[in-house]
Amino acid sequence: MHRNNDGRQFEPKIVGFFCNWCSYRAADLAGTARIHYAPNVRIVRVMCSGRVDPSFVLKAFALGADGVLMAGCHPGECHYIEQNFKTMRRFKMLQYTLGHLGIEPERLRLVWASAAEGQQLANAIDEMVEQVRAAGPLLWPGNWKENEGRLESIERLAQEHAEAVEVQA
């Protein structure tokens, strides 16, 4: 078991890019339905999983995430027609690239969760947290705690790219 310097169990930091129309609402539903899931995911809301530029994922790792969870609407249910097919292609590309950078595959996950699937999303989060916990800290960029404001930095990046990768309705 991986432990922090203070002897406590290692708690992975996972950045979740969640689609506003489905997985973000599923997370909300899980909260209101008192479905418990690991509190390790810091959620960044995006308007579609297709809005998640691969650079967001790389930046999240570079800024200290131990894992990145991309979550969107099921194939065929994207509000922007077929943007989540683009997500699938990007996910494959990222898996390939991260593999070559020596990053374990379990540190990046793509899940589909409709707004009604709070339990499924919670299960996926719990499973991922356990897998990343077992993999241990990524230790790419130094210590997350000593570098406050990283989530804000990732959110800013998503905002900056809002026009560049605007989804087509």
Ligand code: FES
């Ligand atoms: S709107 Fe949810 S994945 Fe596109």
